[in-house]
Amino acid sequence: MIQYKTAYLTVFQSELYETTSTVIEGKEAIILVDPNWLPNEIAKIKEYIKLKLKNKQLYLVITHSDFDHIIGVGAFPEAIIIASEALKLKPNKKETLTDIFEFDKIYYVTRSYPIKFPHVNIAIDENKTQIQLGDLECTFYLSPGHTDDGLFFYIKNLQTLIVGDYLSDVEFPFITSSYLDYYQTTQLMQRVCHDNKVDLLIPGHGKATKDYQKRIDFTLWYLDSIKNNEDIEQELMKRFPFYQGMKAAHKNNLLLIKGRD
Numbered sequence: 001m002i003q004y005k006t007a008y009l010t011v012f013q014s015e016l017y018e019t020t021s022t023v024i025e026g027k028e029a030i031i032l033v034d035p036n037w038l039p040n041e042i043a044k045i046k047e048y049i050k051l052k053l054k055n056k057q058l059y060l061v062i063t064h065s066d067f068d069h070i071i072g073v074g075a076f077p078e079a080i081i082i083a084s085e086a087l088k089l090k091p092n093k094k095e096t097l098t099d100i101f102e103f104d105k106i107y108y109v110t111r112s113y114p115i116k117f118p119h120v121n122i123a124i125d126e127n128k129t130q131i132q133l134g135d136l137e138c139t140f141y142l143s144p145g146h147t148d149d150g151l152f153f154y155i156k157n158l159q160t161l162i163v164g165d166y167l168s169d170v171e172f173p174f175i176t177s178s179y180l181d182y183y184q185t186t187q188l189m190q191r192v193c194h195d196n197k198v199d200l201l202i203p204g205h206g207k208a209t210k211d212y213q214k215r216i217d218f219t220l221w222y223l224d225s226i227k228n229n230e231d232i233e234q235e236l237m238k239r240f241p242f243y244q245g246m247k248a249a250h251k252n253n254l255l256l257i258k259g260r261d
C-alpha cells in the first residue's frame with residue numbers, strides 16, 4: 001500500500017514489518033530505495049516505476065544488507081545500484097541470500113525475478129559524499145550500528161532524509177553491529193537534520209514523519225537507558241504495539257552492551 005505521497009515522492013509500505021520502499025521522481029532520474037517484500041508488492045512498485053521512468057535513469061539505493069532490504073533487487077536489472085563500500089565488500093553475501101531463500105521456502109513464495117545480492121555500481125565510503133543523480137542533489141552518509149554497512153542520504157530538492165533502519169516509530173533500536181557506532185550514527189543524523197532543511201524523514205520501518213526530533217530523542221534515551229542498565233521494558237511495551245514480536249532484539253541489545261564494544 002501507499003503510506004505517503006507527494007508530487008515527487010511515494011512511500012510504499014509492505015504488509016510485513018511496515019517496511020518501506022521509497023520512490024523519488026526527478027526530471028532526469030528516479031531513485032528507488034530498498035524495494036521489498038512480497039512478490040505482489042514488488043510487482044506494484046515495478047509497475048509504478050515503469051509508468052514514470054520513460055527515458056529517465058533508474059537508481060537503486062540500498063540502505064543496508066539485511067535481507068528484507070535487498071529482497072527485491074533482482075526485479076530491477078536496469079538500475080544503477082548505490083550502497084556503502086562495506087556492503088559491496090561484505091564477506092558473507094551467501095548468508096544473506098540464504099535468509100531470502102529460507103523465507104521464501106517457509107512461506108511457499110515464488111518470485112518472477114532472480115534473487116541476487118546487489119551488484120554495487122556506486123560505493124559510498126565517506127560521509128557527506130555528494131552525488132548528482134540527474135537533477136536530484138543527494139548527499140550520502142555512512143550509518144554503521146544497526147549493521148556495519150548502512151548508509152543514509154539527504155535529497156536537497158525534496159528536503160527529505162532517508163535513514164534506513166533508524167528512527168522508526170514501530171521499532172526501538174536494533175543494534176546488531178556496534179553500540180558506539182549506533183550512538184554516533186544517531187548523533188550524525190541529528191546534526192544532518194540541524195544543518196539542513198529536513199521536511200520529511202523516512203525510516204526503513206514505520207511512518208514517514210516531519211516530527212523527527214521526537215524519534216531522535218527516543219533513540220538517545222533508549223541508548224542511554226540500556227547503557228545505564230535501567231529496566232525500560234514496561235515503557236517499551238507501552239510504546240510499541242508489536243513489542244512481543246521483537247523483544248528478543250531488546251535482549252540482544254542488552255547482551256551486546258554487557259560485552260561492550
Ligand SMILES: [Zn+2]
Pocket residue numbers: 066068069165204205
Ligand atoms: Zn529492516
